[in-house]
Amino acid sequence: MGILEVKGLNKRFGGLQALGDVNLEVQESTCHAIIGPNGAGKSTLLNCLVGKLMPDSGTVMFQGKDVLGCKPHEINQMGISRVFQTPEIFADQTVLENVLIPCFAGRDGSFRMRAFESIGSEVDIISQAEEMLREVGMHKKTDMLAGSLSRGDKRRLEMAMSLVQQPKLLLLDEPTAGMSRADTNNTIGLLKEIRTSRNITMAIIEHDMHVVFSLADVITVLAQGKILVEDIPENIKGHPKVREAYLGDAEV
Amino acid sequence: MLGLKKADLRLFLIVVGLVVFAPFLLNPFPESVGMAQFNAGYPDLMQKLVIFGIFAVGYNILFGLTGYLSFGHAAFLGVGSYSGVWMMKLLTMNVIPALIVSVIAAGLFSLLIGYVSLRRTGIYFSILTLAFAQMCYSLAYSVLTPITGGETGLTLSLSDPRILGAAQAADGNIPAAHIFGLGMGESAELVLGDWSFTFNVGYYLSGIVMLVAFYLAIRLFRSPFGLMLRAIKSNQTRMSYTGLNPRPYALAAFVISGMYAGLAGGLMVAMDPLAGAERMLWTASGEVVLMTILGGAGTLIGPILGAGVIVYLESIISTINSSVLHGWFNALPDWLENTLVNIMYPFVGSGWHLTLGLVFMLVVIFLPGGIVEGGKRIAGVFKRNRAEPSGDIKKSAEPGE
Numbered sequence: 001m002g003i004l005e006v007k008g009l010n011k012r013f014g015g016l017q018a019l020g021d022v023n024l025e026v027q028e029s030t031c032h033a034i035i036g037p038n039g040a041g042k043s044t045l046l047n048c049l050v051g052k053l054m055p056d057s058g059t060v061m062f063q064g065k066d067v068l069g070c071k072p073h074e075i076n077q078m079g080i081s082r083v084f085q086t087p088e089i090f091a092d093q094t095v096l097e098n099v100l101i102p103c104f105a106g107r108d109g110s111f112r113m114r115a116f117e118s119i120g121s122e123v124d125i126i127s128q129a130e131e132m133l134r135e136v137g138m139h140k141k142t143d144m145l146a147g148s149l150s151r152g153d154k155r156r157l158e159m160a161m162s163l164v165q166q167p168k169l170l171l172l173d174e175p176t177a178g179m180s181r182a183d184t185n186n187t188i189g190l191l192k193e194i195r196t197s198r199n200i201t202m203a204i205i206e207h208d209m210h211v212v213f214s215l216a217d218v219i220t221v222l223a224q225g226k227i228l229v230e231d232i233p234e235n236i237k238g239h240p241k242v243r244e245a246y247l248g249d250a251e252v
Numbered sequence: 253m254l255g256l257k258k259a260d261l262r263l264f265l266i267v268v269g270l271v272v273f274a275p276f277l278l279n280p281f282p283e284s285v286g287m288a289q290f291n292a293g294y295p296d297l298m299q300k301l302v303i304f305g306i307f308a309v310g311y312n313i314l315f316g317l318t319g320y321l322s323f324g325h326a327a328f329l330g331v332g333s334y335s336g337v338w339m340m341k342l343l344t345m346n347v348i349p350a351l352i353v354s355v356i357a358a359g360l361f362s363l364l365i366g367y368v369s370l371r372r373t374g375i376y377f378s379i380l381t382l383a384f385a386q387m388c389y390s391l392a393y394s395v396l397t398p399i400t401g402g403e404t405g406l407t408l409s410l411s412d413p414r415i416l417g418a419a420q421a422a423d424g425n426i427p428a429a430h431i432f433g434l435g436m437g438e439s440a441e442l443v444l445g446d447w448s449f450t451f452n453v454g455y456y457l458s459g460i461v462m463l464v465a466f467y468l469a470i471r472l473f474r475s476p477f478g479l480m481l482r483a484i485k486s487n488q489t490r491m492s493y494t495g496l497n498p499r500p501y502a503l504a505a506f507v508i509s510g511m512y513a514g515l516a517g518g519l520m521v522a523m524d525p526l527a528g529a530e531r532m533l534w535t536a537s538g539e540v541v542l543m544t545i546l547g548g549a550g551t552l553i554g555p556i557l558g559a560g561v562i563v564y565l566e567s568i569i570s571t572i573n574s575s576v577l578h579g580w581f582n583a584l585p586d587w588l589e590n591t592l593v594n595i596m597y598p599f600v601g602s603g604w605h606l607t608l609g610l611v612f613m614l615v616v617i618f619l620p621g622g623i624v625e626g627g628k629r630i631a632g633v634f635k636r637n638r639a640e641p642s643g644d645i646k647k648s649a650e651p652g653e
Contacts, residue, residue, distance in 0.1 A: 076495035090486040101483050104476050105495040115477040
């Protein structure tokens with residue numbers, strides 16, 4: 001049984017069938033990539049998994065628990081963490097504070113009033129956050145405002161914010177979009193390292209085939225809201241249906 | 253000390269100093285000089301300064317930290333005032349129960365309004381709070397007259413039960429508000445040559461309450477809870493996807509700031525036991541927004557400075573009339589004197605709002621961070637001058653300071 005099981009997922013936007021009977025199973029400790037041409041329904045699928053969109057029908061089970069109908073924060077508390085296509089960070093706060101917030105969320109739950117304790121006295125939480133920042137190579141920028149970081153650093157920061165929560169499932173929405181080749185390779189390295197050191201299950205949506213083939217254990221190809229093929233990377237590479245779906249959109 | 257970091261402690265001690273020595277600081281000019289016009293060291297005004305300080309400090313917890321712009325906080329001030337007067341009517345003239353009940357009543361009331369209003373964000377939230385506050389005003393003004401006294405306002409009377417105190421004082425008048433026998437209106441006078449300083453019980457009570465309120469606000473700013481409130485302002489989407497529910501955090505901030513407003517309302521009636529519906533009017537809500545922005549929203553000291561500036565301008569400038577102006581320019585030739593008086597006249601007296609508007613515009617355009625930012629810039633210039641010889645660049649102060 002997979003850690004995440006999606007069954008018969010349908011989502012319609014007016015006349016557009018964004019998702020049509022999508023079945024997906026993400027196995028524990030694997031990296032599952034979801035690829036497909038633009039408009040294939042990748043983002044819709046992801047949004048259904050994190051509570052942003054409600055599908056018309058189907059079920060999404062995470063570790064045997066029903067996820068559908070839960071709010072984003074509840075789903076996150078279950079252990080699903082999401083990294084966005086354009087980094088979503090707390091721009092007005094410092095890098096360290098950005099990582100402190102998920103640390104507190106992990107310890108105190110979705111709401112807890114700690115109005116009279118000082119952040120400075122939370123030594124454990126601070127060292128946890130600093131360690132995480134060191135791991136992603138941002139420990140020299142802890143006092144910078146997150147909004148003033150470069151794009152690559154923002155991504156790194158967002159990754160740190162997700163990882164520090166020690167999620168059971170990490171959803172990555174085009175984690176290398178808009179990155180330079182060097183940054184992309186750094187990110188691949190970081191993700192590989194995380195997989196070996198923390199054994200986190202990952203589901204990744206990506207356009208960059210280089211990233212997909214360096215990381216994925218299983219690849220699902222989505223086109224026009226339907227699953228085309230699901231297989232290990234070696235078999236996907238030369239698959240005629242995949243070539244057809246992309247029509248030279250990317251060199252598969 | 254006090255669980256505060258060094259910089260915060262210093263700030264707090266400065267405010268303590270200002271509050272304690274306000275009777276001197278606000279009375280710099282001797283009585284006989286014309287400049288005595290600008291003295292603000294009399295009890296009524298000093299009480300108002302610190303009470304509005306409390307109101308603004310509380311408002312800043314909501315607006316400064318979470319970014320939710322409420323246009324209805326005067327309603328909570330009004331609720332606090334009415335409940336304060338009712339405690340004095342029913343229970344005792346001791347102000348302590350009045351203050352406690354004011355805070356509780358305003359807290360419950362803001363829980364109700366906040367619960368509904370916080371379903372929306374941005375401009376819709378502001379409009380909802382504005383609508384609620386205007387509803388409260390209308391209710392207090394007409395429908396709820398038996399509770400609020402309607403147009404005339406809620407006042408004490410000789411026939412009030414006051415079950416824990418005397419219905420009337422020994423001299424047959426309505427008894428005065430007091431704290432364990434110490435009357436709010438009692439003052440000690442210190443005359444030093446041409447200066448006279450007044451130390452008023454009511455002012456010092458309000459001052460102590462403000463210091464406590466300010467201290468709690470500092471603790472809140474530096475707490476994990478304060479961090480979450482700033483996260484709301486920064487990025488609510490990220491917050492939900494980080495496993496945090498923004499709604500209860502925002503509601504808690506709303507209720508806390510409502511309770512501060514109630515406390516301010518309670519203190520107002522402790523100083524002067526009457527409450528009117530106009531206290532809930534939208535202009536009153538707007539005033540606290542101005543105070544917070546003028547001083548510097550999201551900063552610790554800003555709201556207090558903003559409240560101080562606005563209350564001071566209101567009281568002092570509104571008392572200046574044309575004869576005072578003529579007095580100032582007496583020495584000039586007649587034509588120049590008249591021209592100057594004519595130019596300045598619209599900005600003083602009942603036209604003080606014009607001056608306020610000008611000051612506000614200048615601050616918002618040139619110092620978007622309010623008075624606090626101005627202070628920081630000045631401090632920055634000095635620091636740079638001092639640092640230049642050694643060539644090291646000081647790191648800027650931490651955000652939220």
